[in-house]
Amino acid sequence: MPVSVIDQLIADLPREPIAVRDVVAGVRWTAVTSRGCGLAASLAFGNDGIPRTLPDAGHLHRKSVQELARGMHEPNLLEASIGLAAYNSTLSADSGCLQNLNAFDLLAYLGRGKKVAMVGHFPQVEWLRDQVDSLWVLEKRPRPGDVPAEAAPDLVPQADVVAITAMTILNHTIDDLLALCPPQAKVMVLGPSAPLSPVLFDCGVDFISGTVVTDEQEVLLTIMQGGSALQAQGTRKVILCKEPFDGSSLATKSDRGRIYSQGE
Secondary structure: OOOOHHHHHHHHOOOOOOEOOEEEEOOOEEEEEOOOEEEEEOOOEOOOOOEOOOOOOOOHHHOEHHHHHHHHHOOOHHHHHHHHHHHHOOOOOOOOOEEOOOHHHHHHHHHOOOEEEEEOOOOOHHHHHOOOOEEEEEEOOOOOOOEEHHHHHHHHHHOOEEEEEOHHHHOOOHHHHHHHOOOOOEEEEEOOOOOOOHHHHHHOOOEEEEEEEOOHHHHHHHHHOOOOHHHOOOEEEEEEEOOOOOOHHHOOOOHHHOOOOOOO
16 A cells, blocks of 8 residues: 555654744644744634644644654644644755746646646636646635536546645645546646655655745744735745756746645
8 A cells, every 4th residue: 555645754754853943823824843934724624614623732832843743644634734834844945956936837838738637726727727728626615617626536637737735735635636647647736835845756746836934933923913924025935846847938927926725
C-alpha cells in the first residue's frame, strides 16, 4: 500500500525535536513558528458544521514540531491545520530552487490547447478558462461553471494538467486525487498552505506553488486580527519545480498571482 502524503511529510522531519516558538490559530489562517513561520488554512469546522476545539489549547507552543505535525492525521481538521503549519515552519525560505513564478501564468502555459482539471475554486478560474482548451473546476460546494467534487474519478484521468489545492492535505483527500492523475499529466499543488518540499515530488507532483513568510510579525498580527495571511505585506508567492524550468517568459505584474481559494 502506498505511503500517504502526510506520512511522507512527517517522516521528512528530523528525529531531534524541533522547538515551537508560537502557535496562532486565527479565523481564516493558522501559523506556527519554529525555525521559520509556517502557514495553513484554518479548518475549524467539521463536515457536520460544528466548530472544533483543541484539547491542548494554551499549551501547544510547549510541544515539538514533530508532535504537532502528527495532528495532520487527526479527524479534527483544526489539529490538521496546526500540524501542516508546523511542518511548513521548518522549511527554508531561502532555497535557490524557489522561483518567483505566477501559478496561473504557469498553468496557462502548461494547459495551452490541453485539458486542465482544477481541484478547488480559485478567483482566477475564468481567466484561466480562456487560456486553455478545457477547464474542469471540481468543488465540494460548486459555483456556477464548477462541477461537483464527486466527478473527480471521471474527469481527472482525462486531464493533461491537474492543479490541486493544498487544502486537500488538510481534509485528507490528496492521496486519492493524486492516484487519479494519469502518468503523463503535469501536476501542481497550489495555495498558501502548500508545503514547499521536494517530498511532494516523490508523490507524483511536478510543481508546488506556495507562500513564504518574509515578515513574521506582520503576518502573525494580521492572522490574530482575523485577516488572511495574504493581506499582510510580509509574504512572497513562489513555485518549486521538480525539473529545471525557465519561467522568465512567464513574468507578469498582473494580480493573477493571488492564489487563494474560498477557504484560503
